[in-house]
Amino acid sequence: MACKGDRLVMHGRAVGRQEQVVEIIEVLGPDGTPPYRVRAENGHETIMSPGPDTVVDHRRTADEG
Template identity: 75%
Template sequence: MQASKGDRLVVHGRVVGKQDHVVEVIEVLGPNGTPPYRVRTENGHETIMSPGPDSVVEHRKASDTV
């Protein structure tokens, strides 16, 4: 898994009826874009995360960069 600042991590719910959890990568702490990542949730909470196999990276689009 590789991510960059501004990408989103989507952690899929593992139980029927549980929604996906989406966070924004605000800092990459591992080498070459690998985990762990400092992430921010929708409510502004920041934490360090090493995503598991139930997670995917949504890379930011080139048009999203300013």
């Protein structure tokens, strides 16, 4: 389960591939479940349902509460 402001960390599945991190900007499923509208560091937004190689990072910055 996730909330707006959480981050999804997608671990690289191949040698040499780096993790990708996106911010959840909207939860579209019930009770914090996927799908999520996310924003990448480059500003690109998409809707995704994360796979098993993805973890939710619940940390927030100080101004997010």
